[in-house]
Amino acid sequence: MFKRLTPQCFKAYASHSTTKNASHSTTKNASPIRLAFENIGTGYYSFYFDNDNVLRLIYDGPDMTSVYWPNPSRRVLDNGRTNYNTSRIASFEEMGSFFSSDDLKFSAFDMGVRVKRRLMMDYDGNLRLYSLSGSTESWVITWQALTQQCKVHGICGRNGICVYTSERPKCSCPPGYEVADTTNWHKGCKPKFDPTCSQSQQWKFMQIQHADFYGFDLIYYESISILRCRKQCLEDCRCEAFSYRVGSCYTKGALFNGYVSPNIRGGIYLRLPQSVDTSPPTNPNVFNTCRINVSTTYTSTSKRERWIYLYSFASAVGAVEFLFILSGWWLLFRRSHGVAPPLKDGYALLSSQFRMYRYAELKKATKNFKEELGRGASGVVYKGVQADERVVAVKKLADIYKGEEVFWAEVSTIVKFNHMNLVRTWGFCSEDKHRLLISEYVENGSLDKHLFPPNFLGWKERFKIALGIAKGLAYLHHECLEWVIHCDVKPENILLDSKFEPKIADFGLAKLSQGGGLNSVSSHIRGTKGYMAPEWALNLSITAKVDVFSYGVVLLEILKGIRLSNRVVENSEEEEAELKRFVKVAKRKIQCGEDQWIEDMLDPRLEGQFSRNQAAKMVEIGISCVEEDRNKRPTMVSVVQMLLECEEEPNIQQ
Template sequence: MDYDGNLRLYSLNIVSGLWTITWEAVRQLCSVHGLCGRNGICVYTPEPKCSCPPGYEMADPSNWNKGCKPRFSRICSSKSPQQVKFVKMRYVDYYGFDSSYSPGITLESCKMRCLEDCQCNAFSYRLTGDGKCFTKVELFNGYKSPNFPGVLYLKLPLSIETSEVVVLNGTNHTCKLGETTITIGLGTSSTLETRGRRVTWVYLYSFASVIGTIEMLFFVSGWWFLFRKSGIPAMMEEGYRVLSNHFRKFSYMELKKATKNFQEELGRGASGVVFKGVLADDRVVAVKKLGDAYLTEEVFWAEVSIIGKINHMNLVRMWGFCLEPKHRLLVYEYVENGSLDKHLFSGNVLGWNERFKVALGTAKGLAYLHHECLEWVIHCDVKPENILLDGEFEPKISDFGLAKLSQRDHNNSEMSRIRGTKGYMAPDWALNLPITAKVDVYSYGVVVLELVKGIRLSNWVAEDGDEQETELTRFIKVVKRKIQIEETAWVEDTVDTRLNGHFTRIQAKKMIEIGISCVDENRSKRPTMDSIVQALLECEDGLRILDQA
């Protein structure tokens, strides 16, 4: 298994002393994601090679894995639209990392969406029946193929000179290890072609058959000698049990027994009631009993399929499910410290280190859902009740009952009803805008500001008589006013007073700035979750242990 996830067979050339590829699982190497690094484009010339788009150059001339870097400083196109241009690149696409998807719109409208979004680096437009617009925040997995039914428009400053016709010639992709060169060429070498002619299919089939027969004989002989008297040992039974229990279907009676007839309630969410239980193998679990609205198989499988596709330390893990005519249950890992709201809004004061850890971990979990999954997952209900804390106060996002799995070619606005919790819902819902990952960014912003302030900002409060506004609106007004008049202690005045000054100012300032930008009513001005993670990681080095007795 090679570094790029492709399975290859290398052979040593006795004469030259070099290892060369004689077989590989994926022949169309441009199909391997990330092979040419960030901003790089895989081109067939006709051999697959890496190339940089206009305005970019290799980050490291000796290593294509580091991709391409821009030869310009990025500017915000929404503030200076006259200073940028779009370079047309036919048959080119960057797979994934789309900030939005809009079907049935014109090329000009698609261009405006990218111009109005400072984070947008390019947009892909396809004319397959109706116009489809994909705006790109990051440029990964680039490739050029005559079969791609679309055009990429790369956003560049006007100062960058480009030709009318973009030509991607490509550069050889090689990896040098000491004095031995291994050609992993994005491309088929002459050695590969020569050996390919010499090695016939008859030889390959014969070789595979002989090896398979020998392995089978060893396996059967070993099994007979080991287990002819004692049968299957306890260790193998235990291994099988662990494998089968990793993710499986439970019966209703199993879960009823595990929860002692659903005795200990852990909490209630939008999708059902959660109970604590202990399985037969002594694993402590959280069993969610879905409500009547979630009894349809379609809704049930929506949650199961979403959770089954993801795996991240900041997302609650699912152990299994129960699907019976009158019962729909989900079995999750048990997270011992409960939900964030019980620590943040109770009499117990959550320390600053823990608050920052929650902000960073939650951002990492959402960034995984939005950017690292090949299909978008939008949670739709991010709030303190759905952020659980383990023994080390590491956050885990839970309750995917409202989540939306959004494929690249599906309409993001296809939501049958408004989803989420009042106070954490983005205005996008009320404005009937296409639903994108930016609704989660808004909800995350509310949570981050609540982590800083230590109070519910989703509540409504009276203002000037009968007029009402949310605590969040009032909070943002006050903070912006203090920043405007350049109050030196505005951060100290904003942070939860229960901390008694025990916090890191640079982290608190960054969290407030991030939170305010996340709850901007104009969703194009909200940051992406991966950029939030990067900003918080830069502050993490300044973390100091301040919660001391």
């Protein structure tokens, strides 16, 4: 858990009084409201205009100085900013919109007049905009700079690693290190060994999967092997670790800004003395840490080198801090009745692009709901064109969503999603009896319209789609603001953009995993027959493994090019589901070592145009995902990792 670091805290608020300037910042009157910055503390975090006239967030601590927002890995223009300006001006309008001379723009979710607001640099290093709720007299978050708290630099100190959990981000010490001060994580972790470099010292490398330390690269090597990368680190006394990603090697001179994320390929390799104890503490909670996943150890001796597998990937990486998400939604008023939806305690993390639409506006955009794109149990989707000519998908929700409580639960789930493999929702409408969701329009429609005969997908597209779906589900299960179980993964709910990148849609059956991440939750919700895991029928508690089962069915259908979920075949004794028969035949062929087993498991229309390694791995993953015993099914994070390991294989192999 993060400790308060006596922050450099700036509070911005709308006022009719004289404008004040904060350190490093310049403000501009936005008549009749003026923006005021008030310095209410001293600490290590600052919100300031840099020398190139770009607004930034920086951690300036005793051990390091590091900019972390906007994304320091990208160029200024790629972050949507500009340094081609000669002024340092920022204004905050009464409606709740912020503008600055570097092209930074954001808005409060509850845009409107007569709302008290404040812009604060909080103690955890995040910049947040708050609005005062008139009905509860409490402050709620209506915008924040970083949705992933572990991207804030300095929060876990030197050698510390930020880990997402079901409750909130927590700090952890890597193997070979221990917490320096249990009352102040800013002091980070100290080594259990003497870091002095000597020729007689024997070293080993321990990998922390899906982890990285930002910055402090000694040397960057390109197009080299992991053995060469490891050798470069061994030969440099300054090197404390190295990061290796598909031919790219980064040696680290210091370990700052560590974090774990499923989106990080590979991991960080720590250089540790051979003699150091890397076993987990008997009681890790003493230090209030969250243990990270250690997978593989590489050792080095004076005679020879060995690669030994010590640990397996035991559990999924945690999720982003739960910021008490729901209460901000109930700031929105039911315009037709003049009353506000019920409020709940906590904060709301809301996108500046997410807004409320009027029903008349949507009726006009869809030409009175003329062009239907699709329909399902949760509602009907129509194509619409907004006034700014942006094409959108407008979903009229089914009768179940007419109740306020159900609808707001749905909206509060969707707004938290931010991933390239999830359909982006732009806003909603809650007016009289109407309940609608407005999302991005995905050009190529659903997967089922391209995969099954008479339509056809090539191998490259099939692999990309399989990987993209896995990434989206891994985000929902392990990295979303709250862990979410989709509950209805099927080809009809996988949309394809112009480049055939998949986007998971239709969260009408989504279920938040309450209080335990991937632990079990009970639910009466049902998915689609053929894609539902056995535990639904057995009336067992529901976990994220129901999505893993559904993904396995979809993956095998991608491979075979036909419906496996609803087909029944007849044999000499009894009828048998096509999926069950497919799995049984595949297992038998694999065990018998038949030469052509892969070809027999794939869509014959591919005519040999596929990668054998990728196909074999996908069959293996699909079979493991549809195991009746959910404990034998993999997590979606491990599925992503297995697919990424063969992503670089040649796409076509005859």
